[in-house]
Amino acid sequence: MSNSRERNDRGQFVETITPAAVVDVLRRAETPVVTAKEVGEELGYTxxxxxxxxxxxLDEGTVARRKVGGGAVVWWLTAESPPVSTAFDPDDPLFANPPTFASGVSDVSHNVDEYVADAVANNHDP
Structure with a gap:
């Protein structure tokens, strides 16, 4: 993670951790509760x-928390947490910076199905 935060065209800091990313971490957790440290580690932030x-x-009612001793706090999704979103996110790097599949010799993006079929059949270009 970089020490300098990105700003938008109005000079405001760009959100680095989205609420959806945090909710996703809680949904994928192998345990019913997580710590902020675990969420940060999963997302690559503090x-x-x-x-x-x-x-x-918490303020939105999406998660709940409980202090469990010392300074430890655990978090979990509430019944009011939003459903899993299948909405298209145009800012997702997968869509914002898609691979071109250009090999330098030819653009294989036009015949990807053929290349995949050959790979599955274990046929290789000479």
Whole structure:
């Protein structure tokens, strides 16, 4: 993670951890509760950044929390958490920066199905 945060064209900081990403981490967790540290590690950010986003989600009623001793706090999704979104995110890097499949010799994007079929059949270009 970079020390300098990205800003938009109005000079405001760009959101780095989205609420959807945090909710996704909680949904995929192997345990019923997670810590902010676990969320931060999963997303590649600090536990404090994750905690701040979790607090926002707490205010919205999406997550709940409980102190379990010492300074430990666990978080979980509430019944009010939003359903899994299947909405198209145009800012997703997969769509914003799609691979071109250009090999330098020819653009294989026009015949990807043929290349995949050959690979599955174990046929290789000489």
């Amino acid at each position: 536990s404090e950044a994750a905690r701040q986003k979790l607090l926002t989600l």
